[in-house]
Amino acid sequence: MKYFALTMTWAACLGFAVLSQADGHNGTAPAMLQYTEFNEIGNPADVLTVKEEASQALQSGEVRVRVLAAPINPSDLLQIAGQYGVEAILPAKAGSEGVGRVIEVAPEAAYLKVGQLVLILGGGTWRDEVVAPEAGFLPLPEMGPLSAEVIEQLGMSVVNPVTALLMLDSFVELSEGQWIVQSAANSAVGGYVIQLAKQRGIKTINVVRREGLDEELYAKGGDVVLIDGPDLAEQIAHATGGEPVALALDPVGGDTYTRLTNSLGVGGTIVAYGMLSGKAATLNTGMAIFKDIRNRSFWLAKWYESATLLEKQAAFGSIIPLIASRVLKANVDSRFSVADIKQAVTRAAQDGRNGKVLIVPNVQ
Numbered sequence: 001m002k003y004f005a006l007t008m009t010w011a012a013c014l015g016f017a018v019l020s021q022a023d024g025h026n027g028t029a030p031a032m033l034q035y036t037e038f039n040e041i042g043n044p045a046d047v048l049t050v051k052e053e054a055s056q057a058l059q060s061g062e063v064r065v066r067v068l069a070a071p072i073n074p075s076d077l078l079q080i081a082g083q084y085g086v087e088a089i090l091p092a093k094a095g096s097e098g099v100g101r102v103i104e105v106a107p108e109a110a111y112l113k114v115g116q117l118v119l120i121l122g123g124g125t126w127r128d129e130v131v132a133p134e135a136g137f138l139p140l141p142e143m144g145p146l147s148a149e150v151i152e153q154l155g156m157s158v159v160n161p162v163t164a165l166l167m168l169d170s171f172v173e174l175s176e177g178q179w180i181v182q183s184a185a186n187s188a189v190g191g192y193v194i195q196l197a198k199q200r201g202i203k204t205i206n207v208v209r210r211e212g213l214d215e216e217l218y219a220k221g222g223d224v225v226l227i228d229g230p231d232l233a234e235q236i237a238h239a240t241g242g243e244p245v246a247l248a249l250d251p252v253g254g255d256t257y258t259r260l261t262n263s264l265g266v267g268g269t270i271v272a273y274g275m276l277s278g279k280a281a282t283l284n285t286g287m288a289i290f291k292d293i294r295n296r297s298f299w300l301a302k303w304y305e306s307a308t309l310l311e312k313q314a315a316f317g318s319i320i321p322l323i324a325s326r327v328l329k330a331n332v333d334s335r336f337s338v339a340d341i342k343q344a345v346t347r348a349a350q351d352g353r354n355g356k357v358l359i360v361p362n363v364q
Helices: 008-013 074-080 148-154 160-170 188-200 214-220 232-240 254-263 285-290 300-306 309-324 338-348
Strands: 032-038 048-054 062-071 098-105 117-120 129-133 137-139 179-182 203-208 224-227 245-250 269-272 294-297 332-336 356-359
Touching (some): 048 338, 062 148, 074 338, 148 309, 160 188, 188 203, 214 224, 224 232, 232 254, 332 338, 338 356
Parallel strands (some): 179 245, 332 356
Antiparallel strands (some): 062 098, 062 356
16 A cells, blocks of 8 residues: 555654564575465455465565564455455555565665564565565664564554554543543554553543453453443443543444444544444534534544654654553454465454454464
């Protein structure tokens, strides 16, 4: 995806080091390399195929990176299914983010070095290795030896934690002790919102659609966990003791969006960033007028297109150290090899998962 491409200037200005870090993975490239591709729009499990290719010689300025881990995000599945805001150009390589190790650089490469750990920013990450100009990779800072678990977490840092951070920072100036509410709180973004808000002393009401998630969300730092339903606004008012809710974050849409809007205090803001229910929301216009409700939206793709260099530096500068120090993390549900992509996307689309599905090329 073009909006993930970063310039060499950004990477250089971030001051990222190029020292090797232990990752517990075998860096030797296989004789034949596997990658995923889709040539038509449709159900991901039906249209994704696994292909093989021999390792190709590098062109001027290119870098070869062995993929260590790449998540399957809802946006990936939506784009393959033709339900996303950006149409895929067919044939298309799947996967929007990941982490890898540099295993070869062309002589003309300016700053990346063999052995360096990098984020893969140019898309097409569900594969054994990525070959691209070095602007398609973001070098990570020297952080000492990192476990395979932390490296997997870093592989999920480009999309969901940045989304959570920006939604907390961009719409309302939140103060310690204020309340926010979010739906789909057990999602990856929801987990990051809880952890980031907890650090700032912001109180979270976490709305989910099924029982049995309380313990996990409280362990992440959530203050209140509620089950979505017709009386959600009343549940929220009771949980806060009547204190106003300043911000609502909603990736569900439909009735959930309406209920979250109804729960906001005067001057409150609701941010839509998805439509998991597949249903349009309704809004009580009178209530929105009298309570001065702000309706906003967020799409990370647009932020990557329009954000300045300093804004991108600030976002990654906040996120990467928290992930590396294990302060910020997402649950991992399961791991699949590239060859098992159909099973992987099937699992990623299932309800009741407990975390992200990862593509890990060397998984046993």
